[in-house]
Amino acid sequence: MNRGSIGITPRPTRLADESYLEFITSFRRLAIQEMFPKVAEHGEAALAQAIEAGEVEPPAEGKSLDLAQIQRVFARNPVTPTFQRFVRTQQEMMWRRTRESFFQDADGLMAAMAHAEEQHPERIHIDPDFVEPEYTRCEIHCQPGGYTDDPIGGIVYHYGTKVFYEGFNDQDELHIELAQKATKPADRQIERVLDIGCSVGQATTVLKDLYPQAEVWGLDVGKPMVRYAHARAVDLGKEVHFKQALAEDTGYPDANFDMVLSYILFHEVPVAKMKDIIAETYRVLRPGGVFSIYEFPSNDKGQVSASNQFLIDYDSRNNCEPYSPAFVAADFRGIIEQAGFIVEDGPLLTNPFLQSIIARKPQ
Amino acid sequence: MDSKAPGEVPADIGEEIGGPGRAYFDDVVIDNILDALLELSAAVWTYHDRVNVLESVLAQQGIEVSDAIEAHLPDEAEIARRAQERSALVDRVFGSFLRRPTPRMNLAGQTNANGDEA
Numbered sequence: 001m002n003r004g005s006i007g008i009t010p011r012p013t014r015l016a017d018e019s020y021l022e023f024i025t026s027f028r029r030l031a032i033q034e035m036f037p038k039v040a041e042h043g044e045a046a047l048a049q050a051i052e053a054g055e056v057e058p059p060a061e062g063k064s065l066d067l068a069q070i071q072r073v074f075a076r077n078p079v080t081p082t083f084q085r086f087v088r089t090q091q092e093m094m095w096r097r098t099r100e101s102f103f104q105d106a107d108g109l110m111a112a113m114a115h116a117e118e119q120h121p122e123r124i125h126i127d128p129d130f131v132e133p134e135y136t137r138c139e140i141h142c143q144p145g146g147y148t149d150d151p152i153g154g155i156v157y158h159y160g161t162k163v164f165y166e167g168f169n170d171q172d173e174l175h176i177e178l179a180q181k182a183t184k185p186a187d188r189q190i191e192r193v194l195d196i197g198c199s200v201g202q203a204t205t206v207l208k209d210l211y212p213q214a215e216v217w218g219l220d221v222g223k224p225m226v227r228y229a230h231a232r233a234v235d236l237g238k239e240v241h242f243k244q245a246l247a248e249d250t251g252y253p254d255a256n257f258d259m260v261l262s263y264i265l266f267h268e269v270p271v272a273k274m275k276d277i278i279a280e281t282y283r284v285l286r287p288g289g290v291f292s293i294y295e296f297p298s299n300d301k302g303q304v305s306a307s308n309q310f311l312i313d314y315d316s317r318n319n320c321e322p323y324s325p326a327f328v329a330a331d332f333r334g335i336i337e338q339a340g341f342i343v344e345d346g347p348l349l350t351n352p353f354l355q356s357i358i359a360r361k362p363q
Numbered sequence: 364m365d366s367k368a369p370g371e372v373p374a375d376i377g378e379e380i381g382g383p384g385r386a387y388f389d390d391v392v393i394d395n396i397l398d399a400l401l402e403l404s405a406a407v408w409t410y411h412d413r414v415n416v417l418e419s420v421l422a423q424q425g426i427e428v429s430d431a432i433e434a435h436l437p438d439e440a441e442i443a444r445r446a447q448e449r450s451a452l453v454d455r456v457f458g459s460f461l462r463r464p465t466p467r468m469n470l471a472g473q474t475n476a477n478g479d480e481a
Contacts, residue, residue, distance in 0.1 A: 019412035144377025
């Protein structure tokens with residue numbers, strides 16, 4: 001049964017699913033916003049004591065504390081495994097019930113996406129011969145089927161991330177901030193805009209609102225994401241193009257775009273692919289074009305706190321984020337500069353965990 | 364992941380959230396109890412929320428049901444149906460004890476919070 005939407009967010013197909021998932025949202029807020037800070041505070045204090053007692057080696061200048069030492073000290077607090085248990089379980093409960101709920105309307109969802117494609121075939125670009133590389137087929141964040149293998153994965157992702165954002169992004173508030181803070185080229189000439197790793201196109205449609213005269217594209221490796229993004233955009237009355245392709249092999253001409261945006265894309269790919277994506281973005285941006293990047297912290301030289309290192313490592317192992325630790329350790333800024341970009345700090349975001357980078361292609 | 368035919372929507376999907384799952388305590392019973400606690404809490408809220416909605420819908424129609432609920436006596440069919448639903452609730456709440464029934468040292472391939480083989 002289709003029970004409509006909550007503003008622009010789909011509503012679960014049964015009241016019982018919605019109540020259950022709203023409980024998960026409230027519980028997640030408690031675990032992440034209230035429980036983790038206490039785990040972090042206790043762990044940081046215990047680490048400081050262990051260093052003072054000579055039990056743990058202090059980090060060398062410009063280096064991070066050894067992760068194994070952080071884990072060992074944090075694990076002494078019995079609340080730490082409780083937090084880990086709760087976060088993993090709520091994530092499993094969330095995906096299981098979200099998927100189960102929307103599966104009830106699988107035929108209707110598939111028909112809606114097909115109908116949107118009949119209405120506007122010129123705005124969806126899927127190569128039937130495209131094969132997703134194995135590295136893209138992880139069940140990122142534990143989502144069943146990941147971004148690539150569940151035909152109704154788009155709507156499952158959309159509602160799942162509503163829970164992830166604890167209800168703070170129901171009307172795309174976060175994506176509005178990202179798009180509004182995306183940096184424009186100095187000459188203000190904006191004819192084509194690209195959102196790489198666009199998932200269900202939430203920032204993409206906002207970019208179209210901001211630049212109505214521009215041709216706006218969203219690109220993602222996941223066909224279920226692209227199909228749902230297209231259907232959602234058609235439903236919202238937004239003239240946006242969506243394409244299934246690899247971010248490292250987009251198929252666009254050289255110098256095609258004036259602005260490119262990416263949001264938490266790079267920590268979801270291996271470092272070698274990250275380099276290829278940056279090189280590809282450089283290629284498709286025109287001279288003077290700007291790449292706005294919102295991402296996990298990187299270039300860790302000791303500035304990432306022990307508790308955030310602990311959290312990122314936990315997330316990597318328990319929330320199917322296989323590539324994020326290597327990303328955090330990588331010289332992300334250096335790699336962007338090596339590709340030819342001029343790198344600056346970007347505008348601060350409401351979420352202080354994320355870094356914001358502006359990469360300009362020289363004239 | 365297995366390949367799926369184009370357009371096919373599988374009923375069951377998801378390797379990450381399947382199987383025996385993760386354990387974070389040396390005593391797996393603690394993991395199971397905490398899982399049960401979460402499912403139980405979610406169930407309590409879900410049922411409470413449904414009663415909220417039910418009472419609102421009835422009130423909108425001018426129907427006062429509180430006294431009638433207290434006086435209601437079920438027939439055999441209703442008793443059987445409610446027993447079936449109650450069993451389903453028990454299965455859901457205590458399913459973690461079936462999912463991880465033994466200490467993890469006896470579970471091949473089980474990993475702990477650090478991702479190490481137990």
